[in-house]
Amino acid sequence: xxxxxxxxxxxxxxxxxxxxxxxLAPAVEGPERIALVLVGSxxxxxxxxxxxxxxxxxxxxxxxxAGLQPGDRVLMRLANSVDFPILFLGAIAAxxxxxxxxxxxxxxxxxxxxAELAPRLIVAxxxxxxxxxxxxxxxxxxxxxxxxxxSPCAWExxxxxxLAYVVYTSGTSGRPRGVLHAHRAAWAxxxxxxxxxxxxxxxxxxxxxxxxxxxxLGTGLLDPWAAGATALVPAPGVSPAxxxxxxxxxxxxxxxxxxxxxxxxxxxxxxxTLPRLRHGLSAGEKMPDTTRRAWExxxxxxxxxxxxxxxxxxxxxxxxxxxxxxxSSGFAQPGRRIxxxxxxxxxxxxxxxxxxxxxxxxxxxxxxYLGAEAETRERFSGDWFLTGDIGVMAGDGAxxxxxxxxxxxxxxxVRVSPVEIEAVLDHHPEIAESATxxxxxxxxxxxxxxxxxxxxxxxxxxxxxxxAERLARYKQPRLWRRVDALPRGANNKLLRxxxxxxxxxxxxxx
Numbered sequence: 001x002x003x004x005x006x007x008x009x010x011x012x013x014x015x016x017x018x019x020x021x022x023x024l025a026p027a028v029e030g031p032e033r034i035a036l037v038l039v040g041s042x043x044x045x046x047x048x049x050x051x052x053x054x055x056x057x058x059x060x061x062x063x064x065x066a067g068l069q070p071g072d073r074v075l076m077r078l079a080n081s082v083d084f085p086i087l088f089l090g091a092i093a094a095x096x097x098x099x100x101x102x103x104x105x106x107x108x109x110x111x112x113x114x115a116e117l118a119p120r121l122i123v124a125x126x127x128x129x130x131x132x133x134x135x136x137x138x139x140x141x142x143x144x145x146x147x148x149x150x151s152p153c154a155w156e157x158x159x160x161x162x163l164a165y166v167v168y169t170s171g172t173s174g175r176p177r178g179v180l181h182a183h184r185a186a187w188a189x190x191x192x193x194x195x196x197x198x199x200x201x202x203x204x205x206x207x208x209x210x211x212x213x214x215x216x217l218g219t220g221l222l223d224p225w226a227a228g229a230t231a232l233v234p235a236p237g238v239s240p241a242x243x244x245x246x247x248x249x250x251x252x253x254x255x256x257x258x259x260x261x262x263x264x265x266x267x268x269x270x271x272x273t274l275p276r277l278r279h280g281l282s283a284g285e286k287m288p289d290t291t292r293r294a295w296e297x298x299x300x301x302x303x304x305x306x307x308x309x310x311x312x313x314x315x316x317x318x319x320x321x322x323x324x325x326x327x328s329s330g331f332a333q334p335g336r337r338i339x340x341x342x343x344x345x346x347x348x349x350x351x352x353x354x355x356x357x358x359x360x361x362x363x364x365x366x367x368x369y370l371g372a373e374a375e376t377r378e379r380f381s382g383d384w385f386l387t388g389d390i391g392v393m394a395g396d397g398a399x400x401x402x403x404x405x406x407x408x409x410x411x412x413x414v415r416v417s418p419v420e421i422e423a424v425l426d427h428h429p430e431i432a433e434s435a436t437x438x439x440x441x442x443x444x445x446x447x448x449x450x451x452x453x454x455x456x457x458x459x460x461x462x463x464x465x466x467x468a469e470r471l472a473r474y475k476q477p478r479l480w481r482r483v484d485a486l487p488r489g490a491n492n493k494l495l496r497x498x499x500x501x502x503x504x505x506x507x508x509x510x
Contacts, residue, residue: 001349001350001395002346002348002349002350003110003142003258003340003347003348003349003350003352003354003392004337004338004339004340005332005336005337005338005339005348005393005397006330006337007331007332007333007334007335007336007337007338008334008335009335010188010191010335010336010361010362010363011187011188011190011335011363013160013184013187013188013363014160014187015159015160016157016158016159016160017157017158017159017160017183017184017187018092018093018155018156018157018158018183019089019092019164019165019183019185019186020056020060020089020090020092020093020155020357021093021155021157022054022187022226023089023186023200023225023226024049024052024053024089024225025226026049026201026225026226026227027049027050027052027053030049030228030403031048031049031050031051031053031339032048032049032050033048033049033228033230034046034047034048034049034230035047035048035049035052035225035230035231035475036052036082036085036221036225036230036232036233037204037230037231037232037233037250038056038080038081038082038232038233038234038235038236039232039233039234039246039250040235040237040238041235041237041242041246043264044250045082045235049083049225052085054085054148054152054226055086055090055148056086056089056090056093056244057090057093057152057153058090058147058148058149058150058152058153059086059087059090059091059093059144059147059148059150060090060091060092060093060094060096060145060152060153061094061150061151061153062090062147062148062149062150063090063091063094063096063121063135063153064094064145064148064153066121068094068096068120068121068232069120069418070094070095070096070156071095071097071163072096072097072119072120072121073096073097073098073099073117073118073119073120073166074087074091074096074097074098074099074119074120074121074122074123075099075101075110075113075114075117075119075121075122075123076088076098076099076100076101076123076212076279076505077101077103077105077110077122077123077124077125077128077129077130078100078103078123078124078125078128078141078211079103079125079128080210080211080233080234080236080237081125081141081235081236083125083141083144083145084209084212085221086144086148087123087144088100088165088217090147090153091154091165092164092165092183093155093156094153094158095158096494097163097164097165097166098165098166099113099119099165099166099167099168099178100165100167100211100212100217101113101140101168101212102212102213102490103128103210103212104490105129105130107129107131107132108132109129109176110130110131111131111132112176113130113131113168113176113178113252114131114134114135115135116178116370116371117166117178117370118135118229119136120136121136121137121138121139122134122137122138122139123138123139123140123141123144124138124139124140124141125140125141126140126141126371133203133483135321146224148291151443157249158183160183160184160187160363160430161182161183161184161367162182162183163180163181163182163367164182164185164186165181166179166181166182166370167179167181167212167214167217167310168310169309169310169311169427170339171250171495172501177369177370177372178369178371179310179311179366179369179370180365180366180367180368180369180370180436181366181367182367184364185313185363185364185366186226186240187363188221188224188238188313188362188363188364189218189223189226189313189364190226191315191333191334191335191336191364192219192223192306192313192314192317192333193223193227194315194319194321194334195317195319195331195333195334195335195336196281196304196306196314196318196319196330196333197219197223197252197254197281197304197319198254198278198279198304198319198320199223199227199229200227200229200231200253200319201225201227201228201237201383202214202229202253202480203224203227203229203230203253203254204229204230204232204250204251204252204253204254204276205219205220205223205224205229205231205232205252205253205254205256205332206220206232206233206234206243206246206247206250206252206254206255206256207219207220207221207231207232207233207255207256207257208234208240208243208255208256208257208261208492209256209261209367210490211233211258212312212490213490213491214310214312215256215258215283215284215491216256219256219281220233221233221281222258232250232252232448233247236366240261240264240265241264241265243265244265244272244274245257247272247274247277248272248273248274248275248276251276252274252276252277252278253276253277253278254278254280254281254385255277255278255279255280256280256281256282256283256504257280257281257282258282258283258284258285258491258492258493259282259284259285259286259287259492260285260488260492260494261492262280262282262287262291262295262303263288263291263433265295266291266294266295266298267298268294270298270332271297271298271299271300272298272299274299274301275278277299277301278301278320279301279302279303279304279320280295280299280301280302280303280304281303281304281305282303282304282305282306282308283305283307283308283314284491284492284493285493285494286305286329286401286419287303287305287343288422288423288426288433289327289423289426289427289510290426290427302323304317304318304319304320304323304324304330305317305318305324305329305330305472306318306329306400307330307356307389307401309387309389310366311365311385311387312358312362312364312365312366312378312385312387313364314332314333314388314474315332315333315336315338315358315362315364316329316331316332316333316336316338316356316399316401317329317333318330318331318332324398325394325396325398327400328398328399328400329391329398329399329400329401330398330399331397331398331399332397332399336358336359336362337358337359337361337362338356338357338358338359339354339357339359339384340352340353340354340355340356340357340391340392340393340399340400341354341355341384341386342355345381345382345384346427350393350394350395351392351393351394351395352392353390353391353402354390354391354392354393355386355387355388355389355390355391355405356387356389356390356391356399356401357381357384357386357387358379358384358385358387359383359384359385359387360383360384360385361383362385365385373409377487378494388404388405388406389401389402389403389404389405389419390402390403390404390405390408397470401419402417402420403417403418403419403494404498407437407496407497409421409437409438409448410438410446411438411448411475414444416448416474416475418435418436418437418496420471420475421448421450421471421475421476421477422434422435422436422466424467424471424508425450425452425467425469427470428452428458428463428466430454430455430456430458431452431453431454431458432452432453432454432455433452433453433486434450434451434452434453434486435450435451435452435486435494435496435499436448436449436450436477437449437451437496437497437499437500438450438494438500439479439499439500439503439504440504440507441479441507447475447477447478447479448475448476448478448479449477449478449479449480449481449499449503450463450477450479450481451481451482451483451486451499452480452481452483453482453483453484453485453486454482454484457482458480458482460480463477464476464477477500481503486499486500487502
């Protein structure tokens with residue numbers, strides 16, 4: 001059997017279509033229902049579907065009245081607040097193209113983005129870095145909020161394939177790439193509702209990530225609203241330690257976060273009483289088994305993981321109806337067509353590693369990279385979009401993620417997944433977290449290096465003995481480095497390449 005799954009036809013997107021109109025459709029039948037709760041340690045800010053729709057369409061009308069035209073780009077420089085989704089959906093409602101970005105970007109980083117985007121408007125919150133010599137007007141939060149009172153715009157309906165928004169992701173060259181998404185992307189997300197979340201209209205879903213991240217924006221806001229559920233977002237300043245209390249106080253039924261945040265919430269020996277919580281959702285990177293077991297012991301609820309990327313959101317996952325087998329990432333979601341592609345561009349046999357790929361006809365797949373047509377073409381092999389991640393498909397269709405193609409380790413001609421090694425290291429009683437990668441000692445000589453976080457330096461002989469009992473020799477690290485913390489991106493994703501760079505720079509300095 002080959003590693004290919006066709007799990008049924010995807011939901012056909014209606015036409016004409018507008019992403020914002022689709023997401024806020026529940027406002028028609030239940031305008032008084034609560035759509036959004038911004039939760040803080042001292043209180044909460046609540047928005048009904050009706051109030052949210054009025055603010056969104058008023059914002060869209062105000063942007064058009066200010067002279068913006070459909071297709072114009074709006075660069076978003078906002079932190080977690082209700083202003084973020086109102087601007088995002090307001091721009092889309094009016095046919096504009098919002099570009100959410102991390103509030104943590106520095107001035108040089110956002111200057112480079114603005115030069116590529118050529119926005120017609122920048123909307124910025126207080127204290128957020130702006131481009132040097134901004135290329136267009138800058139609207140502050142007070143000005144943005146005044147737009148809500150403008151006469152509402154009509155939904156700008158049209159081809160579901162037209163551009164709706166742009167998000168930025170790390171490029172393979174190290175340069176951020178603008179990922180162009182169509183309006184249909186929101187409709188395609190329906191495949192996740194049962195294929196991952198088990199989402200119900202009665203749910204109260206709390207996502208703990210930054211709103212500019214596609215995982216948070218989609219899972220935390222767009223999907224709950226489109227399903228008629230309530231989205232909850234932590235207010236700025238809420239710490240991971242405060243989240244369990246807020247989850248209990250606000251009757252959270254679903255919780256979503258990256259694995260690193262789950263780990264930050266763990267307290268040895270403590271149990272959380274969360275009577276309404278059904279399960280957690282995790283994405284962004286593989287959750288260590290130690291974190292999963294600790295969460296389940298502390299809350300009595302499982303965690304369902306998903307695999308995806310900015311170009312297509314998630315498409316492989318476990319779910320309440322079909323939990324992922326231990327160690328795997330789960331199954332192709334209903335409506336998805338997935339394959340593992342070999343070097344010849346064809347699906348590999350089951351049990352053989354291959355590049356995880358999504359069919360080009362998937363309605364959730366991006367339109368391309370901004371200003372990078374050649375790079376867009378390079379990501380496709382025939383009818384398949386190549387994710388750059390390596391996986392293995394079992395006989396039951398379950399896919400096990402083995403790491404990024406560029407993170408894979410060449411151990412004597414055999415490719416080894418760093419995730420496999422890290423899973424062993426994370427079971428060491430004194431290692432809080434770990435990362436492994438291939439480093440070059442001298443020309444032609446490279447080894448597996450293990451970087452770990454612990455309270456004290458650990459004996460390297462004892463560490464070698466520990467892994468020798470659990471891994472084949474060619475998978476065992478030959479170099480050990482204790483670090484205070486592992487490098488992570490703005491959304492807490494592990495950056496193994498930064499470890500490789502730091503090691504190379506230190507070696508050159510000697």
